[in-house]
Amino acid sequence: MDILELMKKRRSIRKYTDEQITREEMDKILEAGVFAPSAGDGQRRFLVGIRNAEFTRKIGKLNYLPFDRSKLLGGHVSEEQPSVIDDPSIKDGFYGAPSVVAVFGQEDFPFSIADAFCAAENIVLMASNMGLASCIISRGEETFVTEEGQKLLQEWKVPENYICSAFVILGHIAGDYPKVKPRRKESFLVIE
Numbered sequence: 001m002d003i004l005e006l007m008k009k010r011r012s013i014r015k016y017t018d019e020q021i022t023r024e025e026m027d028k029i030l031e032a033g034v035f036a037p038s039a040g041d042g043q044r045r046f047l048v049g050i051r052n053a054e055f056t057r058k059i060g061k062l063n064y065l066p067f068d069r070s071k072l073l074g075g076h077v078s079e080e081q082p083s084v085i086d087d088p089s090i091k092d093g094f095y096g097a098p099s100v101v102a103v104f105g106q107e108d109f110p111f112s113i114a115d116a117f118c119a120a121e122n123i124v125l126m127a128s129n130m131g132l133a134s135c136i137i138s139r140g141e142e143t144f145v146t147e148e149g150q151k152l153l154q155e156w157k158v159p160e161n162y163i164c165s166a167f168v169i170l171g172h173i174a175g176d177y178p179k180v181k182p183r184r185k186e187s188f189l190v191i192e
């Protein structure tokens, strides 16, 4: 698919079937993530791909815990693919997706978050290109503040000075694929 067409087609999906992604798909997605640009080619990132539905749901619950409705920046995200902002009955930050990639970056590095979201963008585009559903999820650092979260970081051997900046949930869409979201007019200009 033409890359611009792919970018226009990609949507954040929050309704998933139970079908798991394959190991080959996860490997390709992680490879796409590490081939993202990084500030100064520092490659200060560590990606953890979790291809286990039960485990992913457990982390999705930890991700929802710090969600604070009183601090929302916007009130509406999507009717077709409602988020935790739209629907207070959703208590799972990962929306029941069977897989997730956690993107970690160096804590004291000024471009850590930018690097992480470059990797996340590569991942969602790769996933879309493979016909998989995905969505970028925030509250990375807060997800691991609990004792349970800290234990996971040790188990995964995440370097001590690394923090989670983003997640990308992955799986197969349940129901219809959402329509393209219209873009604001005058979002860019060309100066010649």
Ligand SMILES: Cc1cc2nc3c(=O)[nH]c(=O)nc-3n(C[C@H](O)[C@H](O)[C@H](O)COP(=O)(O)O)c2cc1C
Pocket (backbone or CB within 6 Å): 010, 011, 012, 013, 014, 077, 078, 083, 084, 117, 135, 136, 137, 138, 139, 181
């Ligand atoms: C930095 C960033 C953080 C995001 N965090 C979340 C999140 O925590 N939960 C969620 O459901 N969607 C999250 N999203 C997805 C956005 O809601 C989504 O990209 C936006 O509504 C536009 O919809 P689209 O991706 O389908 O075009 C995030 C996206 C970005 C870029």
